[in-house]
Amino acid sequence: MQKIEERNGYLYLVDRWTRSDEPVIDVMGWAIVSHGRPVKVDRYNRHLIGKTVVRQGNLFIIASNNQYVNVNTQQAGFREQIAVPRPKSRVELRWHRGRWEKYLKAKGWVPC
Numbered sequence: 195m196q197k198i199e200e201r202n203g204y205l206y207l208v209d210r211w212t213r214s215d216e217p218v219i220d221v222m223g224w225a226i227v228s229h230g231r232p233v234k235v236d237r238y239n240r241h242l243i244g245k246t247v248v249r250q251g252n253l254f255i256i257a258s259n260n261q262y263v264n265v266n267t268q269q270a271g272f273r274e275q276i277a278v279p280r281p282k283s284r285v286e287l288r289w290h291r292g293r294w295e296k297y298l299k300a301k302g303w304v305p306c
Contacts, residue, residue, distance in 0.1 A: 205233045205243070216289060217278035221273070221275070225265070
């Protein structure tokens with residue numbers, strides 16, 4: 195799910211997804227543009243931060259009010275990788291299908 199976030203005073207469309215094979219969350223952001231320039235956060239657009247955005251063809255629509263935003267999809271504004279910390283546990287842990295699991299003798303592998 196894509197959301198609008200603020201980074202360094204500008205608005206970005208941000209997408210996050212968890213890798214299934216290793217404990218990492220990938221984050222990618224694209225600049226929201228107006229007249230070919232990135233949009234700075236101000237009192238007129240601050241209410242957009244945190245809104246969910248849905249893609250319909252070449253348009254990105256804000257789900258709550260059907261307002262569209264223009265996104266520079268030619269190149270990503272930023273890309274990050276965030277490590278998912280290993281939970282504290284006394285039993286064996288593994289990363290499996292995008293989540294931490296622990297091994298219980300009676301039940302086998304269960305979500306943490």
